[in-house]
């Protein structure tokens with residue numbers, strides 16, 4: 001889509017503000033190479049340098065003072081990140097010195113870049129599409145192997161290809177319907193209605209599957225939150241510590257030790273779990289504990305998974321604890337951990353424990369004290385992440401904007417299906433399918449508004 005494009009020269013720090021061996025200052029735009037060249041003293045001038053070459057030299061300011069020793073890497077358009085002429089300056093990575101290098105470039109008439117402006121230029125120059133631009137942010141913020149893989153696939157264009165493929169097929173169906181319209185007066189049917197319905201249905205299913213994958217994609221991106229709840233003294237904090245493999249929460253033999261909810265993240269097999277250790281649930285008159293119990297319940301409400309800890313040793317406690325199961329937000333996302341199994345006789349464990357609960361609930365015998373069953377518990381947590389067919393290809397939808405566009409495409413397709421099924425004029429069906437195609441075009445940015453672009457790139461860091 002044609003858009004007003006400014007190629008004035010911009011500069012920003014591409015590395016985080018802090019002390020390090022190096023800092024990288026990025027300059028891009030029609031005057032980038034010349035602007036840096038004015039301030040560069042090396043063996044040869046940058047203006048004559050070929051693309052993809054690195055040059056050692058001194059950076060000076062306009063008065064001729066020596067600022068730093070640098071390596072300037074020259075990129076010639078269109079073979080650069082932005083698609084424009086660019087220079088990446090590697091200077092010493094001090095907070096003061098890198099700021100001075102940045103200021104020196106600005107003083108020679110280069111504008112400070114806005115957040116995401118480099119990536120926005122890459123998009124506007126057609127180097128990458130919009131979903132690829134978003135993948136840059138996704139890749140940088142990836143905190144797990146799974147989200148790295150999905151973001152990289154998206155950056156490499158695999159997700160865009162999938163969208164393009166579905167769009168192509170939608171276009172085929174649309175052309176068929178439109179062609180049929182041309183012949184309709186002569187009463188010629190090019191394709192049986194069932195076949196058109198079948199084609200639409202197939203595409204509907206595929207889009208639906210992609211929408212479904214957002215559930216998993218979101219887990220890969222943000223992780224799952226787990227509320228560890230149960231009666232006082234059941235060993236919740238001990239299990240929290242065992243899963244974290246550190247002594248994070250206070251553990252004592254006094255019931256009611258934990259008051260405030262504690263939150264820590266732990267990575268299990270590439271998935272982040274946000275664990276909440278909570279106050280034991282019981283009736284109490286202690287004001288601090290009342291607040292703790294309220295916080296525990298609210299943590300439970302917000303959590304994706306309920307990890308109910310039961311003291312296996314205390315039979316009567318167990319009964320009461322199981323009533324807590326009723327409070328689970330999602331009955332399919334509950335794990336019951338029978339803790340303190342080291343205190344129980346093996347025979348009682350076999351006969352007495354595991355049959356307490358409805359069959360759909362995952363159960364695990366653990367001892368936070370000895371570590372028995374903790375790895376099984378980790379596996380149970382992992383099993384809460386549903387797998388689906390898209391996993392292997394790493395094509396999950398991780399971005400809510402993409403999901404919303406897919407939902408709009410699906411709604412339009414459903415409407416097209418109904419129209420064809422009811423034998424209403426093909427014109428309406430074709431219109432609906434065109435709407436679905438447009439929704440998919442928004443994902444890759446073929447259709448976009450300035451507002452949308454500002455919204456997306458405004459969330460990027462400066463220098464990205």
Ligand SMILES: Nc1nc2c(ncn2[C@@H]2O[C@H](COP(=O)(O)OP(=O)(O)OP(=O)(O)O)[C@@H](O)[C@H]2O)c(=O)[nH]1
Pocket residue numbers: 230231232233234235236237238239250251252253254255256257258259278279280281339340341342343366367368369370
């Ligand atoms: N033998 C044995 N003792 C355990 C085990 N897990 C926890 N305990 C003990 O049980 C007591 C309570 O443990 P916590 O982890 O503080 O229990 P909690 O559920 O967090 O208790 P509150 O915060 O008071 O609700 C402590 O004395 C622990 O050492 C276990 O697996 N075996």
Ligand SMILES: [Mg+2]
Pocket residue numbers: 236237238249250251257258277278279280
């Ligand atoms: Mg506790």
